[in-house]
Amino acid sequence: MNTQSETKNQTKESSHNDNKELINQLEKQVSIAVWIQFIGAIMESLYLSKIMLISEEVRADENERQIVLSSWVGSIGTFLDSIGTTTQAFTSDEKIELEGEVLSNFGDWIKVISSILDAHAGTQIIIEDKEKLRQPTFFP
Incomplete structure:
Protein backbone atom coordinates (compact mmCIF):
# COMPACT_ATOMS: atom_id res chain seq x y z
CA MET A 1 0.00 0.00 0.00
CA ASN A 2 2.84 2.37 0.85
CA THR A 3 4.51 1.72 -2.50
CA GLN A 4 1.34 2.74 -4.37
CA SER A 5 1.16 5.98 -2.41
CA GLU A 6 4.80 6.76 -3.18
CA THR A 7 4.23 6.02 -6.86
CA LYS A 8 1.22 8.36 -6.98
CA ASN A 9 3.23 11.11 -5.26
CA GLN A 10 6.09 10.64 -7.72
CA THR A 11 3.64 10.77 -10.63
CA LYS A 12 2.07 13.98 -9.28
CA GLU A 13 5.50 15.53 -8.76
CA SER A 14 6.61 14.50 -12.24
CA SER A 15 3.40 15.92 -13.70
CA HIS A 16 3.89 19.14 -11.75
CA ASN A 17 7.47 19.45 -13.04
CA ASP A 18 6.30 18.78 -16.60
CA ASN A 19 3.67 21.51 -16.27
CA LYS A 20 6.22 23.92 -14.84
CA GLU A 21 8.58 23.23 -17.73
CA LEU A 22 5.77 23.66 -20.27
CA ILE A 23 4.73 26.95 -18.67
CA ASN A 24 8.33 28.13 -18.80
CA GLN A 25 8.52 27.30 -22.53
CA LEU A 26 5.21 29.05 -23.21
CA GLU A 27 6.37 32.15 -21.33
CA LYS A 28 9.45 32.28 -23.56
CA GLN A 29 7.21 32.00 -26.64
CA VAL A 30 5.04 34.85 -25.30
CA SER A 31 8.23 36.89 -25.02
CA ILE A 32 8.99 36.24 -28.69
CA ALA A 33 5.43 37.20 -29.65
CA VAL A 34 5.72 40.51 -27.78
CA TRP A 35 8.95 41.30 -29.68
CA ILE A 36 7.11 40.59 -32.93
CA GLN A 37 4.44 43.08 -31.80
CA PHE A 38 7.20 45.61 -31.17
CA ILE A 39 8.57 45.14 -34.69
CA GLY A 40 5.06 45.69 -36.06
CA ALA A 41 4.60 48.81 -33.92
CA ILE A 42 7.90 50.27 -35.15
CA MET A 43 6.99 49.52 -38.76
CA GLU A 44 3.61 51.23 -38.30
CA SER A 45 5.25 54.30 -36.75
CA LEU A 46 7.85 54.52 -39.52
CA TYR A 47 5.26 54.23 -42.30
CA LEU A 48 2.95 56.78 -40.67
CA SER A 49 5.91 59.13 -40.33
CA LYS A 50 6.79 58.67 -44.00
CA ILE A 51 3.19 59.45 -44.98
CA MET A 52 3.37 62.59 -42.87
CA LEU A 53 6.62 63.64 -44.57
CA ILE A 54 5.14 63.12 -48.03
CA SER A 55 1.64 64.53 -47.47
CA GLU A 56 1.24 68.25 -46.83
CA GLU A 57 -2.39 67.57 -45.86
CA VAL A 58 -1.34 65.17 -43.11
CA ARG A 59 1.42 67.51 -41.87
CA ALA A 60 -1.04 70.39 -41.67
CA ASP A 61 -3.66 68.47 -39.68
CA GLU A 62 -3.08 68.54 -35.92
CA ASN A 63 -5.09 65.34 -35.43
CA GLU A 64 -3.09 63.44 -38.06
CA ARG A 65 0.13 64.53 -36.35
CA GLN A 66 -1.30 63.36 -33.03
CA ILE A 67 -1.97 59.93 -34.54
CA VAL A 68 1.66 59.69 -35.65
CA LEU A 69 2.81 60.79 -32.19
CA SER A 70 0.55 58.26 -30.49
CA SER A 71 1.99 55.54 -32.69
CA TRP A 72 5.52 56.37 -31.54
CA VAL A 73 4.41 56.55 -27.90
CA SER A 104 6.15 45.36 -18.52
CA ASN A 105 3.29 46.94 -16.61
CA PHE A 106 4.77 50.42 -17.11
CA GLY A 107 4.93 49.68 -20.84
CA ASP A 108 1.27 48.67 -20.74
CA TRP A 109 0.35 52.02 -19.15
CA ILE A 110 2.27 53.89 -21.83
CA LYS A 111 0.35 51.93 -24.47
CA VAL A 112 -2.91 52.96 -22.75
CA ILE A 113 -1.91 56.62 -23.01
CA SER A 114 -1.04 56.06 -26.66
CA SER A 115 -4.44 54.49 -27.29
CA ILE A 116 -6.20 57.44 -25.66
CA LEU A 117 -4.24 59.91 -27.83
CA ASP A 118 -5.01 57.87 -30.94
CA ALA A 119 -8.71 57.49 -30.13
CA HIS A 120 -9.08 61.20 -29.37
CA ALA A 121 -7.42 62.23 -32.64
CA GLY A 122 -9.46 59.68 -34.59
CA THR A 123 -12.69 60.96 -33.04
CA GLN A 124 -11.77 64.54 -33.96
CA ILE A 125 -11.11 63.49 -37.57
CA ILE A 126 -14.48 61.70 -37.73
CA ILE A 127 -16.25 64.80 -36.37
CA GLU A 128 -14.52 66.98 -38.98
CA ASP A 129 -15.39 64.53 -41.76
CA LYS A 130 -19.05 64.45 -40.69
CA GLU A 131 -19.10 68.28 -40.70
CA LYS A 132 -17.73 68.32 -44.25
CA LEU A 133 -20.50 65.96 -45.37
CA ARG A 134 -23.21 68.17 -43.82
CA GLN A 135 -22.05 71.38 -45.46
CA PRO A 136 -23.73 71.90 -48.81
CA THR A 137 -21.40 72.36 -51.71
CA PHE A 138 -21.73 75.79 -53.29
CA PHE A 139 -21.69 75.99 -57.06
CA PRO A 140 -21.69 79.57 -58.46
Whole structure:
Protein backbone atom coordinates (compact mmCIF):
# COMPACT_ATOMS: atom_id res chain seq x y z
CA MET A 1 0.00 0.00 0.00
CA ASN A 2 2.84 2.37 0.85
CA THR A 3 4.51 1.72 -2.50
CA GLN A 4 1.34 2.74 -4.37
CA SER A 5 1.16 5.98 -2.41
CA GLU A 6 4.80 6.76 -3.18
CA THR A 7 4.23 6.02 -6.86
CA LYS A 8 1.22 8.36 -6.98
CA ASN A 9 3.23 11.11 -5.26
CA GLN A 10 6.09 10.64 -7.72
CA THR A 11 3.64 10.77 -10.63
CA LYS A 12 2.07 13.98 -9.28
CA GLU A 13 5.50 15.53 -8.76
CA SER A 14 6.61 14.50 -12.24
CA SER A 15 3.40 15.92 -13.70
CA HIS A 16 3.89 19.14 -11.75
CA ASN A 17 7.47 19.45 -13.04
CA ASP A 18 6.30 18.78 -16.60
CA ASN A 19 3.67 21.51 -16.27
CA LYS A 20 6.22 23.92 -14.84
CA GLU A 21 8.58 23.23 -17.73
CA LEU A 22 5.77 23.66 -20.27
CA ILE A 23 4.73 26.95 -18.67
CA ASN A 24 8.33 28.13 -18.80
CA GLN A 25 8.52 27.30 -22.53
CA LEU A 26 5.21 29.05 -23.21
CA GLU A 27 6.37 32.15 -21.33
CA LYS A 28 9.45 32.28 -23.56
CA GLN A 29 7.21 32.00 -26.64
CA VAL A 30 5.04 34.85 -25.30
CA SER A 31 8.23 36.89 -25.02
CA ILE A 32 8.99 36.24 -28.69
CA ALA A 33 5.43 37.20 -29.65
CA VAL A 34 5.72 40.51 -27.78
CA TRP A 35 8.95 41.30 -29.68
CA ILE A 36 7.11 40.59 -32.93
CA GLN A 37 4.44 43.08 -31.80
CA PHE A 38 7.20 45.61 -31.17
CA ILE A 39 8.57 45.14 -34.69
CA GLY A 40 5.06 45.69 -36.06
CA ALA A 41 4.60 48.81 -33.92
CA ILE A 42 7.90 50.27 -35.15
CA MET A 43 6.99 49.52 -38.76
CA GLU A 44 3.61 51.23 -38.30
CA SER A 45 5.25 54.30 -36.75
CA LEU A 46 7.85 54.52 -39.52
CA TYR A 47 5.26 54.23 -42.30
CA LEU A 48 2.95 56.78 -40.67
CA SER A 49 5.91 59.13 -40.33
CA LYS A 50 6.79 58.67 -44.00
CA ILE A 51 3.19 59.45 -44.98
CA MET A 52 3.37 62.59 -42.87
CA LEU A 53 6.62 63.64 -44.57
CA ILE A 54 5.14 63.12 -48.03
CA SER A 55 1.64 64.53 -47.47
CA GLU A 56 1.24 68.25 -46.83
CA GLU A 57 -2.39 67.57 -45.86
CA VAL A 58 -1.34 65.17 -43.11
CA ARG A 59 1.42 67.51 -41.87
CA ALA A 60 -1.04 70.39 -41.67
CA ASP A 61 -3.66 68.47 -39.68
CA GLU A 62 -3.08 68.54 -35.92
CA ASN A 63 -5.09 65.34 -35.43
CA GLU A 64 -3.09 63.44 -38.06
CA ARG A 65 0.13 64.53 -36.35
CA GLN A 66 -1.30 63.36 -33.03
CA ILE A 67 -1.97 59.93 -34.54
CA VAL A 68 1.66 59.69 -35.65
CA LEU A 69 2.81 60.79 -32.19
CA SER A 70 0.55 58.26 -30.49
CA SER A 71 1.99 55.54 -32.69
CA TRP A 72 5.52 56.37 -31.54
CA VAL A 73 4.41 56.55 -27.90
CA GLY A 74 2.77 53.13 -28.31
CA SER A 75 5.98 51.76 -29.82
CA ILE A 76 7.91 52.90 -26.76
CA GLY A 77 5.33 51.20 -24.53
CA THR A 78 5.57 48.00 -26.54
CA PHE A 79 9.37 48.13 -26.32
CA LEU A 80 9.27 48.41 -22.52
CA ASP A 81 6.67 45.64 -22.36
CA SER A 82 8.95 43.46 -24.51
CA ILE A 83 11.95 44.01 -22.27
CA GLY A 84 9.89 43.32 -19.15
CA THR A 85 8.26 40.20 -20.55
CA THR A 86 11.63 38.84 -21.69
CA THR A 87 13.16 39.56 -18.30
CA GLN A 88 10.37 37.63 -16.60
CA ALA A 89 10.63 34.69 -18.99
CA PHE A 90 14.38 34.23 -18.82
CA THR A 91 15.17 34.58 -15.13
CA SER A 92 14.68 32.47 -12.07
CA ASP A 93 15.59 35.28 -9.66
CA GLU A 94 12.37 36.52 -8.05
CA LYS A 95 13.67 40.09 -7.61
CA ILE A 96 14.66 40.39 -11.28
CA GLU A 97 11.37 38.78 -12.30
CA LEU A 98 9.47 41.40 -10.28
CA GLU A 99 11.49 44.19 -11.93
CA GLY A 100 10.54 42.74 -15.31
CA GLU A 101 6.90 42.64 -14.28
CA VAL A 102 7.03 46.29 -13.18
CA LEU A 103 8.67 47.33 -16.47
CA SER A 104 6.15 45.36 -18.52
CA ASN A 105 3.29 46.94 -16.61
CA PHE A 106 4.77 50.42 -17.11
CA GLY A 107 4.93 49.68 -20.84
CA ASP A 108 1.27 48.67 -20.74
CA TRP A 109 0.35 52.02 -19.15
CA ILE A 110 2.27 53.89 -21.83
CA LYS A 111 0.35 51.93 -24.47
CA VAL A 112 -2.91 52.96 -22.75
CA ILE A 113 -1.91 56.62 -23.01
CA SER A 114 -1.04 56.06 -26.66
CA SER A 115 -4.44 54.49 -27.29
CA ILE A 116 -6.20 57.44 -25.66
CA LEU A 117 -4.24 59.91 -27.83
CA ASP A 118 -5.01 57.87 -30.94
CA ALA A 119 -8.71 57.49 -30.13
CA HIS A 120 -9.08 61.20 -29.37
CA ALA A 121 -7.42 62.23 -32.64
CA GLY A 122 -9.46 59.68 -34.59
CA THR A 123 -12.69 60.96 -33.04
CA GLN A 124 -11.77 64.54 -33.96
CA ILE A 125 -11.11 63.49 -37.57
CA ILE A 126 -14.48 61.70 -37.73
CA ILE A 127 -16.25 64.80 -36.37
CA GLU A 128 -14.52 66.98 -38.98
CA ASP A 129 -15.39 64.53 -41.76
CA LYS A 130 -19.05 64.45 -40.69
CA GLU A 131 -19.10 68.28 -40.70
CA LYS A 132 -17.73 68.32 -44.25
CA LEU A 133 -20.50 65.96 -45.37
CA ARG A 134 -23.21 68.17 -43.82
CA GLN A 135 -22.05 71.38 -45.46
CA PRO A 136 -23.73 71.90 -48.81
CA THR A 137 -21.40 72.36 -51.71
CA PHE A 138 -21.73 75.79 -53.29
CA PHE A 139 -21.69 75.99 -57.06
CA PRO A 140 -21.69 79.57 -58.46
